Amino acid sequence: xxxxxxxxxxxxxLIAGAVVLPGCKSxxxxxxxxxxxxKWASYDCYFHDVAKGKFRDNLALLFxxxxxYEYDAKVQYGIDSKKVKVGKPHQVGSDMVVTVQIPKATIxxxxxxxxDSINFVAKKDGLLVMWADLGAQxxxxxxxxxxxxxxxxxxxxxxxxxxxxKRAQELLxxxxxxxxxxxxxxxxxxxEIVE
Numbered sequence: 001x002x003x004x005x006x007x008x009x010x011x012x013x014l015i016a017g018a019v020v021l022p023g024c025k026s027x028x029x030x031x032x033x034x035x036x037x038x039k040w041a042s043y044d045c046y047f048h049d050v051a052k053g054k055f056r057d058n059l060a061l062l063f064x065x066x067x068x069y070e071y072d073a074k075v076q077y078g079i080d081s082k083k084v085k086v087g088k089p090h091q092v093g094s095d096m097v098v099t100v101q102i103p104k105a106t107i108x109x110x111x112x113x114x115x116d117s118i119n120f121v122a123k124k125d126g127l128l129v130m131w132a133d134l135g136a137q138x139x140x141x142x143x144x145x146x147x148x149x150x151x152x153x154x155x156x157x158x159x160x161x162x163x164x165x166k167r168a169q170e171l172l173x174x175x176x177x178x179x180x181x182x183x184x185x186x187x188x189x190x191x192e193i194v195e
Contacts, residue, residue, distance in 0.1 A: 029179045031086035034100070037175045041168035042078025042108055045160060048117075049073065051149055071146055072117035075154045076108040077164040083194060086176065095188040098176050103194055105164030111150040113143050 050070040080103050087099040120134070120142065134142070154160065173189045180187035 028088060029098075029183055029185075031098075031176065031179065034084050034086045034172060034175060035081045037171050038079055038081035038084045038102070038168055041164070041171045042076055043164065043167065045075050045077060045154075047073045047075065047111075047150065047154075049146070049150060049153075051146060067120070067142075069118055069120040069142060069146070071119070072114045073146070073150055074112045074114075075150065077105055077154075077160055078108050079103050079105050079164065079168045080108075084172070085194075086172075089180075089185065089187055092188075096180070096185055097190055098180075098187045099190050099192055100172050100176065101192045101194045102168060102172065105161045105168065107151060107154050111147050111154065113146050113150075115139070115143065118142070118146075 048070065050068070052068050083101070083103045085101040087101075089096045089098050091097075169191055172191075176187055176189045
């Protein structure tokens with residue numbers, strides 16, 4: 001419910017900026033805020049993960065083969081807003097159709113691991129070694145490994161990717177239809193998926 005209210009408010013705000021003021025001549029609808037709408041369609045997911053790692057270099061020598069760690073992370077899902085293009089309205093039968101080109105949803109950037117959330121346990125000669133015992137290079141290696149594993153896991157999460165696709169399409173559809181409403185037009189929005 002809250003998402004729908006926020007989406008409606010965002011659409012109304014952007015429509016207000018796109019509608020031509022009374023007395024000014026219009027060249028047609030202005031969909032120039034579509035890229036901003038696509039950016040707002042992204043959302044953050046928070047994860048708590050437990051991972052087992054095999055490390056190279058110093059960690060492999062220090063710990064042997066495997067270590068266990070847990071951490072909190074944030075992953076942003078959405079579409080590449082730079083690839084969004086909104087076409088001009090065109091007549092198809094009795095409908096005024098606006099075609100919106102959008103890419104499939106992906107993970108935007110690398111997962112953000114909270115270094116303060118890492119709980120790290122490894123054994124060396126039967127003794128426990130904790131996160132605080134590691135040097136900067138070893139800590140960076142653990143963070144990189146965690147990012148790689150979480151990025152792979154999240155890239156394959158079809159449910160969250162489908163939600164991101166749906167969210168982007170809903171916001172862009174509301175945006176285009178809202179501009180049409182302000183201009184006294186009824187637009188039918190069609191989506192075309194691009195690479």
